[in-house]
Amino acid sequence: MTTGLNDNVAKKSLHSRIIGDIEKEILSGQWPPGHKIPSEQELTELYSCSRMTANKAIVELVNRGLVIRRRKTGSHVAQPRIQTAILEIPDIPNDVKARGLPYRFEKLHHIKRTATPAELELLESASPLHVLELTVLHLAGNQPFCLENRLINLEAIPEATDEAFAVLPPGSWLISQVPWKTAQHRIRATSADKSTSEILQITQGAACLRIERLTKNMGVCLTHAYLTYSGENHELFAEFEPSYIRS
Amino acid sequence: MTTGLNDNVAKKSLHSRIIGDIEKEILSGQWPPGHKIPSEQELTELYSCSRMTANKAIVELVNRGLVIRRRKTGSHVAQPRIQTAILEIPDIPNDVKARGLPYRFEKLHHIKRTATPAELELLESASPLHVLELTVLHLAGNQPFCLENRLINLEAIPEATDEAFAVLPPGSWLISQVPWKTAQHRIRATSADKSTSEILQITQGAACLRIERLTKNMGVCLTHAYLTYSGENHELFAEFEPSYIRS
DNA sequence: CAGTGGTCTAGACCACAGT
DNA sequence: CTGTGGTCTAGACCACTGC
Numbered sequence: 001m002t003t004g005l006n007d008n009v010a011k012k013s014l015h016s017r018i019i020g021d022i023e024k025e026i027l028s029g030q031w032p033p034g035h036k037i038p039s040e041q042e043l044t045e046l047y048s049c050s051r052m053t054a055n056k057a058i059v060e061l062v063n064r065g066l067v068i069r070r071r072k073t074g075s076h077v078a079q080p081r082i083q084t085a086i087l088e089i090p091d092i093p094n095d096v097k098a099r100g101l102p103y104r105f106e107k108l109h110h111i112k113r114t115a116t117p118a119e120l121e122l123l124e125s126a127s128p129l130h131v132l133e134l135t136v137l138h139l140a141g142n143q144p145f146c147l148e149n150r151l152i153n154l155e156a157i158p159e160a161t162d163e164a165f166a167v168l169p170p171g172s173w174l175i176s177q178v179p180w181k182t183a184q185h186r187i188r189a190t191s192a193d194k195s196t197s198e199i200l201q202i203t204q205g206a207a208c209l210r211i212e213r214l215t216k217n218m219g220v221c222l223t224h225a226y227l228t229y230s231g232e233n234h235e236l237f238a239e240f241e242p243s244y245i246r247s
Numbered sequence: 248m249t250t251g252l253n254d255n256v257a258k259k260s261l262h263s264r265i266i267g268d269i270e271k272e273i274l275s276g277q278w279p280p281g282h283k284i285p286s287e288q289e290l291t292e293l294y295s296c297s298r299m300t301a302n303k304a305i306v307e308l309v310n311r312g313l314v315i316r317r318r319k320t321g322s323h324v325a326q327p328r329i330q331t332a333i334l335e336i337p338d339i340p341n342d343v344k345a346r347g348l349p350y351r352f353e354k355l356h357h358i359k360r361t362a363t364p365a366e367l368e369l370l371e372s373a374s375p376l377h378v379l380e381l382t383v384l385h386l387a388g389n390q391p392f393c394l395e396n397r398l399i400n401l402e403a404i405p406e407a408t409d410e411a412f413a414v415l416p417p418g419s420w421l422i423s424q425v426p427w428k429t430a431q432h433r434i435r436a437t438s439a440d441k442s443t444s445e446i447l448q449i450t451q452g453a454a455c456l457r458i459e460r461l462t463k464n465m466g467v468c469l470t471h472a473y474l475t476y477s478g479e480n481h482e483l484f485a486e487f488e489p490s491y492i493r494s
Numbered sequence: 495c496a497g498t499g500g501t502c503t504a505g506a507c508c509a510c511a512g513t
Numbered sequence: 514c515t516g517t518g519g520t521c522t523a524g525a526c527c528a529c530t531g532c
Contacts, residue, residue, distance in 0.1 A: 027464070029427065029464075052299070063310065079426075080422070080427050082422065082430060083336055083338055085336050086332075087331060087334035088330055090330070091330055175329065178276070179279065179280050179326075180276060180489050181489070182486070182488045183332065185486070187482060187485065189436035189437070189454040189455055189476075189478075190436070205452060206438065209435060218274065229436075231436075232435060232436060232438070234435065235433050235435040236434040236435070237431070237434075238432040238433075239430070239431050239432070240429060240430040240432075241429045
């Protein structure tokens with residue numbers, strides 16, 4: 001090995017030093033995709049460590065997506081995949097407060113009824129459902145910030161039936177009820193229709209960012225929401241990093 | 248332990264069985280946020296395994312974000328964080344082909360010059376730069392699909408100076424040149440201005456989805472791009488899963 | 495001080511895939 | 514057959530932190 005693997009001296013643990021050294025070679029392009037990485041045996045000699053320590057380092061690099069491993073042929077630098085990124089999905093009250101503005105919300109609509117066929121499809125349900133339909137306007141100061149149109153599956157979350165949503169907006173309340181869930185988001189630009197433009201106090205036809213969110217837990221759809229952000233003022237931020245998980 | 252930790256029998260390795268068992272308790276809500284999970288010592292007894300195996304399982308759960316650990320107090324179920332999701336960033340040629348349409352692109356503008364002060368700020372550079380400015384229209388069939396306005400830092404990627412971008416569009420070419428990089432994306436809705444609406448063949452003022460992408464490697468800005476998608480037809484998809492990395 | 499995590503060792507056996 | 518990864522063990526020492 002003449003590549004200067006042992007440069008990194010500042011890290012705390014030996015395996016993180018190994019990770020850092022190899023990561024540096026990969027990210028700098030010194031080791032291009034397909035380049036062979038030292039085997040566990042070679043690493044034990046390079047770093048005077050046990051095989052478990054070398055293994056831990058390489059497994060971590062595999063988890064980060066930087067390395068792929070095959071038996072016999074060894075470990076190699078992976079082909080980079082930039083097609084995914086970490087997207088920050090805004091929590092509306094926090095988002096507003098982060099801008100230094102007072103947050104409040106207004107409940108415009110709140111009704112319990114049976115789901116229409118179109119709504120059953122949205123919620124991926126074959127059987128009839130009782131749902132809660134909610135329309136909530138989120139405000140930053142006195143300015144409309146986001147219009148939320150939500151459907152809650154009452155078979156999945158019966159506790160919502162008698163919830164007034166007076167203190168917490170529906171999104172925040174739901175997190176407190178069902179902490180672990182999956183969520184699918186679809187993001188698109190739309191032109192504000194008449195009703196939306198009036199509520200958000202923007203001109204009709206103005207461009208809006210709309211997030212559609214479908215939340216599930218253990219395969220059951222809990223809630224479906226449209227979040228429409230006023231005008232061109234709102235943006236989402238997403239970041240891709242080759243090593244995007246932990247340190 | 249009376250919680251049925253040992254239900255999972257189908258997995259291959261012991262540590263993945265431990266991971267699966269604990270994950271099930273957390274995701275189903277049996278173990279709410281803050282709930283104490285067995286210590287490494289307890290897991291060695293529950294599963295008749297060594298401490299290293301128990302450790303590997305818990306460390307993996309920490310990496311997935313399901314568990315937090317503190318010395319002395321032990322390991323606990325983490326507070327869920329739904330504020331991030333995995334976003335699929337489209338590779339334009341693939342995206343078009345995935346819709347079953349023939350892909351091609353047209354180079355509308357291609358000039359080498361020095362960067363303006365505004366552009367230096369975009370590229371986070373304090374010193375003068377030579378840049379390549381490119382405007383490319385991506386087409387699906389004969390329909391305009393996406394308008395790309397890109398700036399390439401020629402100090403960072405001198406190879407781009409003499410590249411004609413005849414075969415590969417700039418985005419795809421850059422990936423082949425600099426495989427490992429970070430990318431920041433800002434997503435917003437905009438109204439098409441006159442020039443954009445003409446190129447994309449949409450009505451002026453129509454809502455467009457615009458992705459702004461800044462790409463860096465080892466702290467140096469390589470390229471900045473605006474990707475403007477025609478009308479309301481395009482959407483991005485993002486997914487949050489509690490255990491979103493590997494198995 | 496005692497419990498817990500954080501790290502590491504020096505072995506071991508097996509599975510798999512090239513040669 | 515042999516090199517590589519995949520997994521596991523039964524210890525060990527230390528660091529931190531809450532009591």
